[in-house]
Amino acid sequence: MACVPEQPTRLAIAIVTFNRPEFLAELLRSATRLETPAWRIVVIDNASDEPTSRVLEEAAGWFEPGVLVTRRLATNTGGAGGFCEGTKVALELGAEWVWLMDDDVEILPEALDRFAPWMERFRVIHGRRYDFDGSPFYWQAKFNEFLGVPLPYGVKRTFNDEGFALTNSGTFEGMLIHADVVRTIGLPDPRFFITWDDAAYAWLAAQHTDVVYVDAYVLKRKREQKQVNLGLRHLNDGSPLFRFHVMRNRAYVGKYFALHGRLNRVGFGLGTALTFAKEVFRLVVVQHTLTGLGDLVRGFRENRRLWKDRSWRPMDPADVPPALPQP
Known part of the structure; x- marks a missing residue:
């Protein structure tokens, strides 16, 4: 394998997968085509069947040694549990940034270069996505705090003249978050299992820092759905x-x-x-x-x-792995 340039920022891509080996293989292949490579790629296997293990074994040879890190969970913990574990593993490895995504997307080759200027300014970033048919994928959610539900920004315009929009909601199909924010708000809450976990997590982050949606395409959805x-x-x-x-x-x-x-x-x-x-x-x-x-x-x-559960407590930031010493 040819040598690739070192990624100066320790950015880990954290992928959660469950019984979609074909999509996972396509996603990992797309990661090999990044013009600026990821520092680590962490795959959390949510107790998938055997084909997923075979994909991960083969994919180990597509990257430089140590880049692809895999963890297989004993049970399916849902997307929320997977992203909790993926974020934790990435920070244990020493990641400064964690880019969270499902297994049914493809990374565009220029993605990390398109993120780079925004990473100098913000600490929670969402890029744009194409839908499975190549059209722009719709995501313009922002929490209406009175109703407690994410609603569209508006019909006419999303991004300001600088090319970003402030939001207080999010999606784990592409949320890029700095490790310092995770250490402030805690790991993603696995109790959600699926849905609302990502919106709530970005809302928590927005209580401490700007959360933005930027006008830069970084992903493409691969799974076709009724729509x-x-x-x-x-x-x-x-x-x-x-x-x-x-x-x-x-x-x-x-x-x-x-x-x-x-x-x-x-x-x-x-x-x-x-x-x-x-x-x-x-x-x-x-x-x-x-x-x-x-x-x-x-x-x-x-x-x-x-x-009515009086025993409920939020995720504890003390459970987040501490920052590792700089080399």
Whole structure:
């Protein structure tokens, strides 16, 4: 293998994968084409079946020794658990930055070069993504704190004249976060399992630093989903697990809001009702069924139980690996 230039910033890409070996292989191949290489690539295998192990064994030969670091979890901890572990491993290795992503994306070759100027200014950054068909992927979310739900920035314009937009929401399909921010707010909360974890994590970060969305394409989504274009936003299809957790995890979001004195109980309750209505709308318009209504109801019941849990505590920044001495 030819020698590649050293990445001056210790940036680790943290990937969470679960039983999608073909997508994972494509993602890791795209990482080999980066014009500026990543310092480390951490793959968290969420207890996948055997084909994923074979992909990772083969991929070890695509990178310089020590670049690809893999961890296989004993059970599937969901995206939230995987990103918690991936962030922890990256910081244990000594990463200064962690770029979090699912396994169903492709990294554009110029990605880290496009991030570089923004990394001098901000500490939590989201780049733009192409959808699976090559069109710009829709993501313009910003928390409305009264309702406790992310809403679109607006119809006409997202980015300012400098090419970025401030936000207080986020996505783990491409969030780039500095290690110092993680040490301030703690690791991603694995209790979410799936959904709301990334939005809540960026919201926590936004209580301490600017969180931005920049006008620079860095990723392309690879997985095709059922989708309806509503103009203001796109709605994708959802799984039973998603429907359950999108309602259940509202309780975790609310607890974090309350912790920071930002919870308006009337507004948040309205936001929960709107979330339920949106998911019913998704079922009808995108998936043409009401079969998943029971998943939403079960999630809401668990939501009520979690609100009553007096033992809940936020993630502890003391659990974050400390910074390693500079070489």
